[in-house]
Amino acid sequence: MKIIDAVIDALYPRRCASCQEITIDGGVLCIDCAEKLERVKTPICIECGNFVKECECDTFIYHFDGIVAPFKNKGVTKDMVYNFKFHKDYSAVDYIVENMAKSIADSYDDVNFDFISFVPKFKKEFNQCEILSKRLSRILNIPLKTNSLIKTKANQVQHNISLNERFGNVQDAYRACENLKGQTVLLVDDIKTTGATLNECAKELKFSGAKKVYCVTALIR
Ligand SMILES: [Zn+2]
Numbered sequence: 001m002k003i004i005d006a007v008i009d010a011l012y013p014r015r016c017a018s019c020q021e022i023t024i025d026g027g028v029l030c031i032d033c034a035e036k037l038e039r040v041k042t043p044i045c046i047e048c049g050n051f052v053k054e055c056e057c058d059t060f061i062y063h064f065d066g067i068v069a070p071f072k073n074k075g076v077t078k079d080m081v082y083n084f085k086f087h088k089d090y091s092a093v094d095y096i097v098e099n100m101a102k103s104i105a106d107s108y109d110d111v112n113f114d115f116i117s118f119v120p121k122f123k124k125e126f127n128q129c130e131i132l133s134k135r136l137s138r139i140l141n142i143p144l145k146t147n148s149l150i151k152t153k154a155n156q157v158q159h160n161i162s163l164n165e166r167f168g169n170v171q172d173a174y175r176a177c178e179n180l181k182g183q184t185v186l187l188v189d190d191i192k193t194t195g196a197t198l199n200e201c202a203k204e205l206k207f208s209g210a211k212k213v214y215c216v217t218a219l220i221r
């Protein structure tokens with residue numbers, strides 16, 4: 001380690017991306033949090049993203065063709081992603097993106113993506129999905145289209161309303177902006193709970209001609 005790096009580490013010790021304690025080894029997570037990491041383990045239904053025993057593919061039409069995520073929306077991994085999303089804490093972003101890329105490689109091995117798209121925000125809000133997408137684009141060598149989807153109205157924030165209200169809340173809130181005939185899209189969001197937002201975005205992409213839309217999120221319910 002160069003002296004300057006040692007000085008910077010001493011002045012600004014690295015904090016755990018989940019609990020914010022100083023990490024002894026300078027890692028993304030402290031040892032306690034790393035042990036409690038909530039990885040998504042199979043069996044998960046790749047079509048709807050629910051656990052297989054809660055699969056909704058028979059009762060609900062999903063417009064996307066697959067959904068994968070590395071982590072569960074709880075505990076350490078939830079804190080890690082929420083710190084980024086709500087407090088702009090970038091310390092775990094590379095780690096999150098690497099794990100999303102691994103989920104993509106594991107599950108979409110035989111898919112050739114034409115471009116990456118992400119869930120847009122209304123106007124110029126901080127968009128964590130855009131940041132995740134830029135980094136995924138670099139790692140996976142898939143072009144990123146930042147304007148393929150736009151948000152057309154300021155609906156209520158999804159996590160503030162009940163699960164049942166979420167599908168209605170996002171209806172007609174997104175629009176695809178170009179002819180995507182025959183394209184295969186990797187659609188990025190940070191968290192999948194009901195899948196309502198991703199479903200609405202996938203519907204729009206397909207309405208504009210996209211052939212296939214596969215989703216990836218950091219967290220899944
Ligand atoms: Zn920790």
Ligand SMILES: [Zn+2]
Pocket residue numbers: 045046047048049050055056057058
């Ligand atoms: Zn399913």
